[in-house]
Amino acid sequence: MEWKVSSGTADKQRTACLVTGFYKGQVLSPVSEQLDATSNGFISGILKRCNLHGEPGQTLLLHNVPGVLADRVLLVGLGDKKSLCAKTLRKCTELVVRYLNEAGSMEAAVYFKDAATNLSCYESIRVMQEASSDALYSFSGFTSKESNGRRPLKRLTFCVPRRRDLKDAENALFHATALSAGKSAARHLGNLPPNVLTPTGLALRARELASQHESLNCTTLGEEELARLGMGAWLAVSRGSANESQLIRLDYRQADDPSSPPIVLIGKGLTFDAGGITLKGSNGMDEMKCDMCGAAAVFGTMLALAELGLPVNVTGILAACENMPDGNAYRPGDVLTTMSGKTIEVLSTDAEGRLVLADAITYTRRMLEPKEIIDVATLTGAAITSLGHVASAMMTNDKHLGRELKRAAKTSGDRVWPLPVDDDYQPIIDSHVADMKNTSWRIAGAVGAACLLSRFAEETPWVHLDIAGTAWLGRDKGATGRPVPLLVQYLIHQCGA
Ligand code: BES
Numbered sequence: 001m002e003w004k005v006s007s008g009t010a011d012k013q014r015t016a017c018l019v020t021g022f023y024k025g026q027v028l029s030p031v032s033e034q035l036d037a038t039s040n041g042f043i044s045g046i047l048k049r050c051n052l053h054g055e056p057g058q059t060l061l062l063h064n065v066p067g068v069l070a071d072r073v074l075l076v077g078l079g080d081k082k083s084l085c086a087k088t089l090r091k092c093t094e095l096v097v098r099y100l101n102e103a104g105s106m107e108a109a110v111y112f113k114d115a116a117t118n119l120s121c122y123e124s125i126r127v128m129q130e131a132s133s134d135a136l137y138s139f140s141g142f143t144s145k146e147s148n149g150r151r152p153l154k155r156l157t158f159c160v161p162r163r164r165d166l167k168d169a170e171n172a173l174f175h176a177t178a179l180s181a182g183k184s185a186a187r188h189l190g191n192l193p194p195n196v197l198t199p200t201g202l203a204l205r206a207r208e209l210a211s212q213h214e215s216l217n218c219t220t221l222g223e224e225e226l227a228r229l230g231m232g233a234w235l236a237v238s239r240g241s242a243n244e245s246q247l248i249r250l251d252y253r254q255a256d257d258p259s260s261p262p263i264v265l266i267g268k269g270l271t272f273d274a275g276g277i278t279l280k281g282s283n284g285m286d287e288m289k290c291d292m293c294g295a296a297a298v299f300g301t302m303l304a305l306a307e308l309g310l311p312v313n314v315t316g317i318l319a320a321c322e323n324m325p326d327g328n329a330y331r332p333g334d335v336l337t338t339m340s341g342k343t344i345e346v347l348s349t350d351a352e353g354r355l356v357l358a359d360a361i362t363y364t365r366r367m368l369e370p371k372e373i374i375d376v377a378t379l380t381g382a383a384i385t386s387l388g389h390v391a392s393a394m395m396t397n398d399k400h401l402g403r404e405l406k407r408a409a410k411t412s413g414d415r416v417w418p419l420p421v422d423d424d425y426q427p428i429i430d431s432h433v434a435d436m437k438n439t440s441w442r443i444a445g446a447v448g449a450a451c452l453l454s455r456f457a458e459e460t461p462w463v464h465l466d467i468a469g470t471a472w473l474g475r476d477k478g479a480t481g482r483p484v485p486l487l488v489q490y491l492i493h494q495c496g497a
Pocket residue numbers: 273290291348350351352353378379380381382438439440441445468469
């Protein structure tokens with residue numbers, strides 16, 4: 001698939017399909033207006049005769065529009081002119097791309113920017129590229145029949161009104177293409193079955209990614225090394241699994257000073273979470289292959305970062321592990337000694353993510369002296385209960401970092417919502433037999449998990465994103481690739497780009 005930007009006039013555009021908008025009340029967008037004039041009222045004439053009000057996503061395909069070089073013109077409803085926002089533009093672009101793809105169009109030129117008067121050129125192109133990439137994504141590769149996943153759409157051109165818009169448009173397209181590639185990679189990893197995407201399978205893919213990008217360096221640690229580092233919490237989780245844990249590290253050092261402290265992204269990478277001895281119910285257990293979506297998002301973000309070549313230092317840590325029950329598995333009641341020396345009483349072996357992350361955070365603080373840590377994890381069902389599938393839960397010990405993530409969420413549309421992790425909440429994970437326990441039981445589930453992590457982040461600026469509700473939409477809809485847009489946007493902002 002190829003994306004381009006162009007500033008050519010609509011009637012002169014030689015394309016298989018010219019896509020242009022109209023608003024509620026059959027009001028034509030500027031480009032549609034212009035085509036209507038060229039064609040002596042052909043477009044407004046047809047619109048008048050049909051029952052389309054201009055609701056977002058309504059479409060009307062026109063052939064042989066007089067005076068227009070394009071083979072066909074696709075008229076698309078864009079809703080109310082005054083309230084045409086990024087969300088509507090995203091939705092309409094998704095619909096158009098699906099329509100074109102199914103109609104067998106190889107190529108099209110999209111004239112939506114002129115219609116989106118509330119959005120900058122940069123914003124419009126970003127949204128349209130990301131929407132089209134999302135719409136074209138499909139997970140395939142595990143059916144034995146030759147797939148007829150034909151992909152007719154080969155090229156999309158986003159047209160902007162003026163030549164001087166091209167610079168912003170090119171920049172937006174560059175950002176969006178990299179971001180979308182990262183997001184699709186994350187979706188793909190999230191959708192892979194857990195017998196294929198084991199911890200070592202993920203390590204293999206990370207090494208492959210690094211081999212494709214000069215700026216990425218990949219190192220992996222197996223269980224022997226994790227044991228040498230004293231990661232008693234992480235290793236307890238994986239003890240019931242036949243698949244070896246992997247700490248996968250992707251280093252990217254492109255800041256002016258390559259030795260300045262890196263931003264470290266840590267992703268929960270439970271390639272399968274059966275719950276361990278605290279076994280989950282069988283209903284929907286297959287979906288627990290999604291429990292590595294945090295690691296997948298970090299992977300996708302590192303991919304986008306390498307494509308963008310941003311001048312920052314970033315390390316991605318994929319904490320890859322499997323949580324299974326067997327005779328060797330850790331149990332409720334066990335007390336674990338973490339790499340930090342702090343001890344944790346296990347109440348539920350299904351609260352495993354925080355145990356793995358606790359050691360990953362200590363590793364990061366000891367080995368990387370990070371500027372800040374952002375961890376991303378499908379950590380609690382409670383995050384879904386609280387916020388559904390709309391916003392990721394965000395908890396932080398650093399106001400500034402929280403504000404910056406909020407800003408990235410606003411720009412990218414990849415939403416977050418804050419939950420607290422202050423001292424008043426810490427007692428909910430106090431234990432009588434160890435420094436802390438691994439669940440807060442029925443109360444404040446997402447916050448309780450964050451409280452545990454905060455005790456390992458200590459004074460390092462840290463943000464925790466609980467993405468249980470946002471990274472995965474259930475069996476049918478699969479992995480979303482979130483929060484790759486949020487993280488990539490955060491890094492773009494940090495570079496002032
Ligand atoms: N991976 C799950 C959380 C999860 C739930 C992710 C649903 C995606 C969808 C996590 O390891 C887990 O099992 N959490 C428990 C914690 C509880 C035992 C304290 C939960 O949320 O039920």
